[in-house]
Amino acid sequence: MGKCIVITSGKGGVGKTTTSANLGTGLAKLGKRVVLIDADIGLRNLDVVLGLENRIVYDIVDVVEGNCRLEQALIKDKRYSSLCLLPAAQTRDKTAVNPDQMKELCEKLKKDFDYIVIDSPAGIEQGFKNAIAGADRALVVTTPEVSAVRDADRIIGMLEAEGLYDPELIINRVRIDMMNRGDMMNIEDMIEILAIKLLGVVPEDEKIVISTNKGEPVVLSDSSQSGEAFWNITRRLEGEEIPLISLEEGMLDRFKRIVGLR
Amino acid sequence: MLEVMKGIFSKEDSTSKDLAKERLRLVLVHDRIGVSPELIDDMKEELIEVISKYLDIDEDGLEMDLDRNDNSVALIANIPVKSLNNR
Amino acid sequence: MQNNGVVFKGDLEGLIIILHDEFDFSVIKDELKSKFIQAGDFFDDDMIVRIKLGRRHLSLKEKKELIKIFKNQNGISVIEFINNDNRFVDSKEEGDTLLIKRTVRSGQTIRFEGNIVIRGDVNPGAEIVAGGDIVIMGYFRGIGHAGAKGDVDATISAFRLEPAQLRIANCITRAPDIPVNSPDTPEIAFLKEKHIIIDHL
Numbered sequence: 001m002g003k004c005i006v007i008t009s010g011k012g013g014v015g016k017t018t019t020s021a022n023l024g025t026g027l028a029k030l031g032k033r034v035v036l037i038d039a040d041i042g043l044r045n046l047d048v049v050l051g052l053e054n055r056i057v058y059d060i061v062d063v064v065e066g067n068c069r070l071e072q073a074l075i076k077d078k079r080y081s082s083l084c085l086l087p088a089a090q091t092r093d094k095t096a097v098n099p100d101q102m103k104e105l106c107e108k109l110k111k112d113f114d115y116i117v118i119d120s121p122a123g124i125e126q127g128f129k130n131a132i133a134g135a136d137r138a139l140v141v142t143t144p145e146v147s148a149v150r151d152a153d154r155i156i157g158m159l160e161a162e163g164l165y166d167p168e169l170i171i172n173r174v175r176i177d178m179m180n181r182g183d184m185m186n187i188e189d190m191i192e193i194l195a196i197k198l199l200g201v202v203p204e205d206e207k208i209v210i211s212t213n214k215g216e217p218v219v220l221s222d223s224s225q226s227g228e229a230f231w232n233i234t235r236r237l238e239g240e241e242i243p244l245i246s247l248e249e250g251m252l253d254r255f256k257r258i259v260g261l262r
Numbered sequence: 263m264l265e266v267m268k269g270i271f272s273k274e275d276s277t278s279k280d281l282a283k284e285r286l287r288l289v290l291v292h293d294r295i296g297v298s299p300e301l302i303d304d305m306k307e308e309l310i311e312v313i314s315k316y317l318d319i320d321e322d323g324l325e326m327d328l329d330r331n332d333n334s335v336a337l338i339a340n341i342p343v344k345s346l347n348n349r
Numbered sequence: 350m351q352n353n354g355v356v357f358k359g360d361l362e363g364l365i366i367i368l369h370d371e372f373d374f375s376v377i378k379d380e381l382k383s384k385f386i387q388a389g390d391f392f393d394d395d396m397i398v399r400i401k402l403g404r405r406h407l408s409l410k411e412k413k414e415l416i417k418i419f420k421n422q423n424g425i426s427v428i429e430f431i432n433n434d435n436r437f438v439d440s441k442e443e444g445d446t447l448l449i450k451r452t453v454r455s456g457q458t459i460r461f462e463g464n465i466v467i468r469g470d471v472n473p474g475a476e477i478v479a480g481g482d483i484v485i486m487g488y489f490r491g492i493g494h495a496g497a498k499g500d501v502d503a504t505i506s507a508f509r510l511e512p513a514q515l516r517i518a519n520c521i522t523r524a525p526d527i528p529v530n531s532p533d534t535p536e537i538a539f540l541k542e543k544h545i546i547i548d549h550l
Contacts, residue, residue, distance in 0.1 A: 042456060044474075053473070054513040054523040056492075078526065090474050091458045093360075146286045153290050182277025189283045193290065 002033075002110040005117050005237070006135035008159070010151030012122030014143045015172040018208060019230070020119035021049040022219040023139075026234030028083035029219070032114040035074065035084045037105075039131035040121035041096055044088035051078065051215020052085055061089035061096045063105065070108060079220065084113075094126045099133035106134025124158060132159065138167040139199060144174055144185045153194055168199040170233060175204045187244075200233035201244055202226050291328045295335055302326060309339065318344040355380045363397030364425070370403035374411055378418065385422045396425045397449075397459070445481070453477065453491065462498075473513055479503070485510075492516070496540075506537035506550055515545055 007020045017040075024036040038046035041061065047053040058073035063086070077083035086109075089096060109116050120131035132138065138159045142152040152169070159167050171190060178184035191198055205226035211218040218227040219234065232242045292298070306326050313319055320342040329338050354372035358365045368377050398419070407415065412430075419425065445463040453459055453467060455474030464481040475491035477483050482504050483495045489507035494516040496503025501518045511531050514523045515538050522545040535550040 051526070054526075056514070057521060090456045091476060146282050146289070149286055150289055150293065154293060157294070179279070182279050185279045185282050185286075189279065193283070193286060 002113045003115055003137060004106045004110060004135045005115065005137045005139060006120055006132050006164075007117065007139045007141060008120035008128065008131060008155055009122065009141040009148070010124060010128075010155040011142075011148045014141050014148050015202070015208075016122070016141050017045050017049055017119050018212070018218075019139070019141050019170060019172065019202075020046060020117055022217045022227075022230035023234055023237065024083060024115075024117045025050075025077070025080065025217040026219045026231055027115050027117070027237065028077065028080035029231075030234065030238060031082070032238075033082045033112065034080075034115045034117060035086060035109050035113045037086045037109075037116060037118045038088040039097075039102075039118050039127060041088045041127065041130075042090065042093045043121065044090050046119050047075075047085060047087045048215065049212055050085060050217065052087075053215075056087045059087045059089040060105075061092050064097050064101045070105070094121070094130065097130050098126075099129050102130045102133040104134075124154065128155075128158075129162075132162055132164060135164060138164045139170055140167050140196070141170045141172055142190070142194075143172050144179070144190065146185075149185070149190055149193060156194060156196060166197065168197045169194060170200050170202065171198070172202045173204040174201050198244070199236055200229060202229040202233075288327070288329075291335055295328070297328060302328070309341075313341065320344055355384055357384070363399070365399050365401055367401045368403070368405065370405040374405075374407075378414065381415075381418055385418070388422075392423065392425045397457075398425045400430045402430055452487075455491075471507075482506075493538075495538075501540050504537055504539045506535065508535050509533070510536040510538065510547065517545055520545055 005023075007016050007023070009016050020036060024034050027034045036046060036050070037060065038044050039060075040046075044059075047056060052075050055075050058068040060073065062068045063070050063073045074084040074086055077085065106116055106118075116134070118131050118135060121127035140152050140155055140159070142148045156167055159165075169191070171187060174187075175184055179186045187198065187201060203225045205218070205224055207218055207221070207224040208226055211221070211224075217230075218224050219230040221227045232244075235242055306324065309326070310319065310321055310324065314321075323342040324340070326337070326339040329336050354369045354377045356367040356369070358367065366381075368381070372380075400415070400419075407430075447459070447461040447463060447465050449459060449465070449467045450469065452469040453471045453475040455472050458476040458478065459465055459467070460478045462480040464484070465477055465479040466484045466486070467477070468486045470487040471477060471485055471489045471491040471493070473490045476494070477485075477491065478494045478497050480498050480503075481495065481500065483493050483506070485493075485505075485507035487507070488509045488511060489505075490511050490513065492514045493505045493512055495505045496518040497516075499518050503517055505512075505515055505517065509531065512524060514521065516522075517538065517540045520540055520543055532549070536547050537550045538545055538547045540546070
């Protein structure tokens with residue numbers, strides 16, 4: 001029986017889709033059978049981030065409405081045959097699917113996959129409720145900004161209300177230089193305020209933009225900081241104990257620069 | 263470069279992240295217990311009314327807000343007293 | 350006039366006009382006319398309108414009357430009549446070809462039983478579904494389905510053909526993963542022995 005993980009945030013633009021794509025791909029790289037579900041009906045993007053946009057024939061709404069079989073709508077990834085995408089519909093809205101249907105869908109998929117990773121839409125309305133309906137575990141993505149952390153807090157409360165206790169936090173788009181200067185809330189600050197378990201920290205990285213342009217998740221590249229961070233998070237998801245990418249690395253960088261080693 | 267040096271050598275009293283943290287803390291206290299600033303204002307007015315019956319207080323100097331200590335939320339009111347009312 | 354047999358609703362794709370089926374046809378007609386008069390210049394160019402009929406079945410004469418009312422209203426084009434059992438209801442009445450004079454954007458679907466001509470671009474994520482041929486007088490970057498009811502002779506042509514996916518009758522092809530430089534000329538896609546072929550136009 002597979003596990004169903006929802007990736008959510010409340011606020012938009014913090015990196016839910018990027019996180020979903022990278023964790024899904026990362027889990028497949030670990031040899032797991034993974035299905036990624038894009039729950040953002042009407043504003044789908046996970047297909048583009050994975051570079052699968054031109055293969056979509058059927059989508060989640062077609063499955064729910066019985067226009068096709070579930071297997072027909074699953075799109076195989078280019079790189080890993082054990083990774084599939086169930087795309088959102090672009091021409092419909094969030095009300096085209098309801099939480100019960102979502103739950104049923106997840107139960108079905110759990111039989112054939114090790115992991116179901118659901119990319120939730122922003123907001124707290126029906127799209128969010130659909131996304132979390134079938135989930136066993138929730139990851140909350142935030143950035144070190146007051147607005148994003150506030151929304152994360154709200155989402156954590158809502159997850160708990162729906163029985164998803166102990167959500168885990170991913171802090172995205174972290175700039176170590178700004179944190180060191182005291183111009184960005186640091187990891188400890190955010191953990192203290194949100195009081196949930198930290199799953200990982202991902203540095204701000206322009207490689208993310210490039211990887212999205214190409215449709216290739218950054219977790220596949222060995223040389224990027226963000227890719228390494230997503231890879232570590234993937235392995236932590238699987239239960240491995242991996243220390244956080246420490247801030248010392250960033251400190252070291254800065255020292256080098258000061259002393260002129262760079 | 264200068265910016266970097268500043269960051270290391272001068273620990274300013276309050277950096278913008280401390281400000282962010284403090285603001286966030288307060289916002290969340292309100293969010294979590296669902297008390298709006300308007301409600302606090304109403305409460306403030308009624309409190310003034312009651313206390314004024316017994317004490318001469320400085321209404322402008324009255325401060326009242328919610329605060330959080332670890333896991334408990336406290337309503338903290340700071341009410342300057344001018345003098346005891348002669349009743 | 351407060352019958353509410355006619356309800357206007359907006360959605361992603363344009364305007365939906367619901368003609369409630371429990372009202373008498375003549376009542377609907379009158380209310381529709383007066384609503385259009387009230388609306389005045391509200392409709393901008395080529396607002397896409399779908400008409401929901403519920404369980405009502407229209408006679409040929411009634412359809413013609415309705416279409417006449419819509420034709421007299423500037424700024425809208427009727428895409429389809431929908432009643433509860435079938436989405437492709439007799440929009441042929443309007444003529445064989447639908448002309449759209451705007452860019453079709455992501456999330457929008459143009460569906461028509463006859464041919465579709467678009468004077469504008471079709472952006473990625475937009476879908477064009479025609480019973481007949483599709484002609485795009487601009488960039489075609491979305492999904493196109495010609496001959497949607499099984500016509501294997503249907504074609505898709507565009508001033509610049511760079512689609513995500515093409516479907517003709519029940520055959521599908523998709524863009525290559527590594528984008529090839531498409532020629533700066535108009536192209537046409539057609540079906541030849543179950544394969545979709547693209548050629549210069």
